Amino acid sequence: MVKMSQPHPYIPNSVPEVKREMLRLVGAESADxxxxxxxxxxLLMRTQMKLPEAxxxxxxxxxxxxSKLSRDVTAAEYTSFLGGGCWQHYVPEVCETIACRSEFxxxxxxxxxxxxxxxxxxxxxQSLICELLGMEVSGIPTYDWGAAAGNSVRxxxxxxxxxxxxxxxxxxxxxLSIIGNFCGSAHQGGGLEIRPLKMDPGTGTxxxxxxxxxxxxxxxxxxxxxxxxxxxxxxxxxxxxALAHNVGAExxxxxxxxxxGVLAPPSDYGVDIACGEAQPLGVHMYAGGGSCGFIASRDxxxxxxxxxxxxxxxxxxxxxxxxxxxxxxxxxxxxxxxxNAKDWVGTTTALWGIVAAVYMSLLGPKGMREVGxxxxxxxxxxxxxxxxxxxxxxxxxxxxxxxxxxxxxxKVKEVNRKLLKQGIMGGKNLTREFPELGQSAxxxxxxxxxxxxxxxxxxxxxxxxx
Amino acid sequence: xxTREYHAARWSEPIIHELTSPGERGFIPPRAEKRIRDRVxxxxxxxxxxxxxxxxxxxxxxxxxxVLRHYLRLSQMxxxxxxxxxxxxxxxxxxxxxxxxxxxxQMIAEVHPDxxxxxxxxxxEVVYEFGDMFLREISGMDAFSFQPPGGSxxxxxxxxxxRKYHQVQGEPWRDEVITTIFSHPCDAACPATAGYKVIxxxxxxxxxLPDAEALKEAVGPRTAGCFITNPEDTGIFNKHIDEWTQxxxxxxxxxxxxxxxxxxxxxxxxxxxxxxxxxxxxxHKTFSxxxxxxxxxxxxxxxxxxxxxxxPVPVIVKRGSRYHLDYDRPLSIGRVRDFMGNLQAVVRSxxxxxxxxxEGLREAAEVSMINNQYLAEKLRQVRGVTLPFxxxxxxxxxxxxxxxKEETGVGVQDVNNRLIDxxxxxxxxxxxxxxxxxxxxxxxxxxxxxxxxxYWVEALKTVIDEAYADPQLVKTxxxxxxNHNVVDxxxxxxDRWAMSWRxxxxxxxxxx
Numbered sequence: 001m002v003k004m005s006q007p008h009p010y011i012p013n014s015v016p017e018v019k020r021e022m023l024r025l026v027g028a029e030s031a032d033x034x035x036x037x038x039x040x041x042x043l044l045m046r047t048q049m050k051l052p053e054a055x056x057x058x059x060x061x062x063x064x065x066x067s068k069l070s071r072d073v074t075a076a077e078y079t080s081f082l083g084g085g086c087w088q089h090y091v092p093e094v095c096e097t098i099a100c101r102s103e104f105x106x107x108x109x110x111x112x113x114x115x116x117x118x119x120x121x122x123x124x125x126q127s128l129i130c131e132l133l134g135m136e137v138s139g140i141p142t143y144d145w146g147a148a149a150g151n152s153v154r155x156x157x158x159x160x161x162x163x164x165x166x167x168x169x170x171x172x173x174x175x176l177s178i179i180g181n182f183c184g185s186a187h188q189g190g191g192l193e194i195r196p197l198k199m200d201p202g203t204g205t206x207x208x209x210x211x212x213x214x215x216x217x218x219x220x221x222x223x224x225x226x227x228x229x230x231x232x233x234x235x236x237x238x239x240x241x242a243l244a245h246n247v248g249a250e251x252x253x254x255x256x257x258x259x260x261g262v263l264a265p266p267s268d269y270g271v272d273i274a275c276g277e278a279q280p281l282g283v284h285m286y287a288g289g290g291s292c293g294f295i296a297s298r299d300x301x302x303x304x305x306x307x308x309x310x311x312x313x314x315x316x317x318x319x320x321x322x323x324x325x326x327x328x329x330x331x332x333x334x335x336x337x338x339x340n341a342k343d344w345v346g347t348t349t350a351l352w353g354i355v356a357a358v359y360m361s362l363l364g365p366k367g368m369r370e371v372g373x374x375x376x377x378x379x380x381x382x383x384x385x386x387x388x389x390x391x392x393x394x395x396x397x398x399x400x401x402x403x404x405x406x407x408x409x410x411k412v413k414e415v416n417r418k419l420l421k422q423g424i425m426g427g428k429n430l431t432r433e434f435p436e437l438g439q440s441a442x443x444x445x446x447x448x449x450x451x452x453x454x455x456x457x458x459x460x461x462x463x464x465x466x
Numbered sequence: 467x468x469t470r471e472y473h474a475a476r477w478s479e480p481i482i483h484e485l486t487s488p489g490e491r492g493f494i495p496p497r498a499e500k501r502i503r504d505r506v507x508x509x510x511x512x513x514x515x516x517x518x519x520x521x522x523x524x525x526x527x528x529x530x531x532x533v534l535r536h537y538l539r540l541s542q543m544x545x546x547x548x549x550x551x552x553x554x555x556x557x558x559x560x561x562x563x564x565x566x567x568x569x570x571x572q573m574i575a576e577v578h579p580d581x582x583x584x585x586x587x588x589x590x591e592v593v594y595e596f597g598d599m600f601l602r603e604i605s606g607m608d609a610f611s612f613q614p615p616g617g618s619x620x621x622x623x624x625x626x627x628x629r630k631y632h633q634v635q636g637e638p639w640r641d642e643v644i645t646t647i648f649s650h651p652c653d654a655a656c657p658a659t660a661g662y663k664v665i666x667x668x669x670x671x672x673x674x675l676p677d678a679e680a681l682k683e684a685v686g687p688r689t690a691g692c693f694i695t696n697p698e699d700t701g702i703f704n705k706h707i708d709e710w711t712q713x714x715x716x717x718x719x720x721x722x723x724x725x726x727x728x729x730x731x732x733x734x735x736x737x738x739x740x741x742x743x744x745x746x747x748x749x750h751k752t753f754s755x756x757x758x759x760x761x762x763x764x765x766x767x768x769x770x771x772x773x774x775x776x777x778p779v780p781v782i783v784k785r786g787s788r789y790h791l792d793y794d795r796p797l798s799i800g801r802v803r804d805f806m807g808n809l810q811a812v813v814r815s816x817x818x819x820x821x822x823x824x825e826g827l828r829e830a831a832e833v834s835m836i837n838n839q840y841l842a843e844k845l846r847q848v849r850g851v852t853l854p855f856x857x858x859x860x861x862x863x864x865x866x867x868x869x870x871k872e873e874t875g876v877g878v879q880d881v882n883n884r885l886i887d888x889x890x891x892x893x894x895x896x897x898x899x900x901x902x903x904x905x906x907x908x909x910x911x912x913x914x915x916x917x918x919x920x921y922w923v924e925a926l927k928t929v930i931d932e933a934y935a936d937p938q939l940v941k942t943x944x945x946x947x948x949n950h951n952v953v954d955x956x957x958x959x960x961d962r963w964a965m966s967w968r969x970x971x972x973x974x975x976x977x978x
Contacts, residue, residue, distance in 0.1 A: 054823025117540030185661025288805025315955030334655030346618025
């Protein structure tokens, strides 16, 4: 049994007298005696763990961790043009305030009375994201875009009873890896088959001819993205959906919701299941920890029945004018049905969903349009300037927020190394992910970038590539 | 001890859409500077015509203070752990998340995951060291990844490793996994999603555990492995766990240990000695990262050296004194989550472990276990409460209110609805199916003082006394909570369920 040299601030009953008294009350001499009653001797650790010395004083602890993390440079301290699934956007202070509220930060599994506010905030996230998407059903968000896409294509497969999934070559390779894992099966001959679709090398969009040739009565869905990983707007969304519907397949589309003040909602171009990433809506990047995937659809029973997510539904209470909340078709979830559930659900990203609800409420329809317009204009200003440089090409038009930049005389690695010396984090290196794009990097420009920062990038690149 | 005169905040708060006031603004985003506008023109012209948004999204319009007020009111109507005594919320380990760690986690808020490695050496060091120095010692496993962003995602990750391992071994026919009914539902649902047939073992009515004979009957040439919680949701530790893992190994399978909640066994007993090949810890349970109203969480997955090549990419490796992200791992399962997972949780958990050290972690385990024995002593004396199965429980126990229900008609849901009237969060009952009738599962982890536990028992006892004296009082509860009961909410009725405000308006007219 441990004898602490002093009680620990996180453990009230580590006061030696209290611990002893509690042991006495349960009729034991020591913790060891109790453990020996429950765990066989052969499985008990005989020695104390070998761990670094404790830092129980708060200032000492803070200094220790700060001494490591303060060596790092954040994207906000430099000028960063990194995106690719995690993006630097401005986080309104009200989002910050709500994200830090003790109640939301530390709630978990309370009921719909004692956690009424949490349920309502979850419901409002669903309501608000549905307004952006033109859908009527969503749930408590899942882990990230990749998981949302993985669940969505599995939903499509169950809905159609088919196992072939068409995925274009312009989706993020790491997202594709996640989707691939969702599609695989330990059961031989089971699982979903992912068939890749060609990307039109001139436009960066789905090759519609290739899509048409691969569609058939065995296809469960077409999964595409808008804007896609390379930032390109899939202008042929309606054609993709129509082609899918012609063979009885579902149209599944991943979107970046911060684009939806200026881009058409997926419901406008025939999408049946929409998914995507809510991190841009008021959530910090947290080195990738801000991810928050959503799924949405029309309000049809057959769709609702296939969701793995927890779906919060509103209903009137017995008091006139008052709302209560519950979970729709809860029997579908893994909490109820275990291995017979629709995939699985667990602790996902509810807090980020609540923060995204705050963001959408703050911005409203006009703010969402304006932020989208700002991103469009700033990112296009960047391509206008970069397009003027020798040794630099911007291959795709019609994009939102992100675009590949191709270097004809330099290696991306070298360019980025030189930019970093000037306090600029260049775009994500695409040479491994998209070798067909040559020496390309994926640049991201959002509302946080100033005209001066964009111009500084252009002049730095002129120097580097000249 | 007297129960408090508590009343929850009740704001009768409308849905945010009902608060709209056309024209109001809550936030003005930055606009493109004049130089930019002059060069690129109007924004809509930059969008291909068919993809332009033609109608504004139906978002509400509110000023800033009104948005803040609304969400603050919602937060006030949420009984977070920091406000209450969450002793009743077992299997969840509702421990204190030290506030100092929030500020430390915030230091990575503006870090992009694809930043050059040399700009995030400090973060990579914290993450690497947390696995290398702490979790390896705590578990006996050889290597860790933090990519799975929640406990169930950890179980799923391990199912993918199992799947890939057997494929690489040339035994793809192994498509059955074994779990127990008192293991978390994810131990069945996640392997099933990965394509496995799931065999579930049921407990002996005396011991609460399935016996080894049942396991021996379940294994065979198609066994891929097992997914097991230990101690199970009942708080009962399977004393034969090393024999179990041996049986699975003898059959050619792998063993995955669900250690989502390992709170009472840190520094006491480990995955390695029990014979497991993989495990996962929920950082938002045992390791103090806050639960966040249900995420973001984190599962730290640990594996033996033999399975290390299968970990998801990227893996953080140390070469000399530098940390790198290693993507070049041919046997890797690929990804289960974009980027490196929820690293803010790792920063918090690292700080929590540093604050405690070896002694403190063991003390946290001992005290949570002793707290549970103390709670058990007190609960045994409460009328209407029973404890199925025999023997001591480690960190939590699955109790029953079956007797109360028989004697008063008041069941655990009613009790939960009344308990919150005393400022105590409703209890976690049980995952399904309810093998224990009218179940509840308290877990008095190390965060709670003796006085906290005493208050919690007093509140429960008060409700039970009320049930015997005036069952209607309990059955019509809550009386002092944030809202009243929903009677027949239509949650399974397509004509009435409403997962968005627009659906509610369409179906019910949306009039209050």
